[in-house]
Amino acid sequence: MILKTIEHQENIDLRNFCTIKVGEKGKIVYFPKDYKEISILIKEYDNIYPLGIGSNLIFSDGVVNKVFVHSKNLKKYEIENQNDIFYITAEAGVSFKTIVSVVKKYNLEGFENLSGIPATVGGATAMNAGAYGSEIFDLIEEVWWIDREGRLNHSKKDEIKYSYRYSQFQNEGFVYKVKLKLRKSDKNISEIIKNHLLDRNSKQPLDLPTAGSTYKNPAGTYAGKLIEAVGLKGYRINDIGFSEKHANFLVNYGNAEFKDLIKLLELAERKISDEFRINLEREVKIID
Ligand SMILES: Cc1cc2nc3c(=O)[nH]c(=O)nc-3n(C[C@H](O)[C@H](O)[C@H](O)COP(=O)(O)OP(=O)(O)OC[C@H]3O[C@@H](n4cnc5c(N)ncnc54)[C@H](O)[C@@H]3O)c2cc1C
Structure with a gap:
């Protein structure tokens, strides 16, 4: 059942709800305006998924069967x-x-x-x-x-x-x-923030759609260093790749597809496990 009194959108293009612009369709997203509306949604559905600007998210292909609850109307x-x-x-x-x-x-x-x-x-x-x-x-x-x-x-x-x-x-x-x-x-x-942003800009591929760090840094090392060490910095499968600028950032070169993205993650995880006996933990959230 759709709760018509709460602002919502049906049949959504999930690429509009994540910064890396990968994914296909979602059934519905709600935009509650206060905690009472959030509470109503949580009581109504058992498959809700909270959304911010989707800068840490990757949606799978096909139709994702979740009730998304977006915070765009919660800005006070x-x-x-x-x-x-x-x-x-x-x-x-x-x-x-x-x-x-x-x-x-x-x-x-x-x-x-x-x-x-x-x-x-x-x-x-x-x-x-x-x-x-x-x-x-x-x-x-x-x-x-x-x-x-x-x-x-x-x-x-x-x-x-x-x-x-x-x-x-x-x-x-x-x-x-x-x-x-x-x-x-x-x-x-x-001034400190200005210099900080310049530093971030020089290290991160901010000119392409991305979801930020793909993996958490394992204790004592950096995920980006490991990805580079197994030769995957700059490596791509069709339109998805590990950035030339920052190996731990996945970037979308155009029309990246979820199936290629998963292949790339599995490749990196296998190589790093084989060479370094380290099991990388994904920082990005994959939603299917
Ligand atoms: C260019 C770039 C640079 C980045 N740099 C960094 C960095 O330096 N450090 C860092 O930590 N991350 C970084 N990230 C990743 C990302 O920005 C962070 O994880 C950020 O906190 C995600 O915020 P969001 O609002 O977009 O959440 P989303 O990506 O929308 O959601 C992330 C998770 O939070 C949950 N969530 C969202 N809103 C709520 C809510 N109201 N209640 C409960 N759960 C909620 C979602 O369900 C999901 O599990 C970067 C990403 C990009 C694209």
Whole structure:
């Protein structure tokens, strides 16, 4: 049954819901505007899948039989200043770009290393997104989330399970709202962010559709280094390949297809397992 009172779209082209632009069709996506609508959706369906901007996602081919719940209508945020400690409480769909604009406006420190990650607050919290030695859970104080029964929960950071590129929200419920703690800085934060973005741009293939890092870095090494070591940096199967610029980034050279992408992942995983006895763990989420 379709819940007509909640904004939605049927028969969707999944390439429009992920940054790597791979995938075919989805049956339905809902765009709830508050936690009550999220709760109604969770109670109604048992196959919901939360979506941010899809910068860590790969959809399979054919029709994906999930009820997607997208955060584009959850973009409210509040800023509270307590003696130069700033709390930003942001709904799931607030983008990192918006957080960066707040951080620059008030000259706040703590977010510099995360700037440039294409993410929503909800997706980043689920993934515990991070870069350059920082991660979003360094800044998170509290999370409001809807559980599998559709109830609104409120958890303090020390009650939440998270680790490198993981949080419990990957497996349960929907992140509704997150409170971040930042402090006023005496450094020039806009300048630091500008230089940080230049550094990211010089290392990442941002001119082509991609889903960012394909694999988590195994302990003590880098996935990109291993991919390069087995000769797959720049290697492609038809329109999908490991980037020449950053071996751990898959890039879509035009009309990449899921079947080629999977072949490429399996090839890399087999070669790295054979040569280094390391089983790479996928960071990208494959949805089928
Ligand atoms: C060019 C590029 C650079 C990148 N660089 C980095 C980097 O430096 N560091 C890094 O960590 N990642 C990086 N990524 C990957 C990606 O940006 C992050 O994983 C990001 O956090 C995904 O956010 P999203 O909102 O797009 O989530 P999506 O990709 O839409 O979803 C990711 C996961 O989060 C879940 N999710 C989304 N919203 C919610 C919600 N409201 N509640 C519960 N679960 C939710 C989804 O179900 C899915 O499991 C990069 C990606 C690209 C394309």
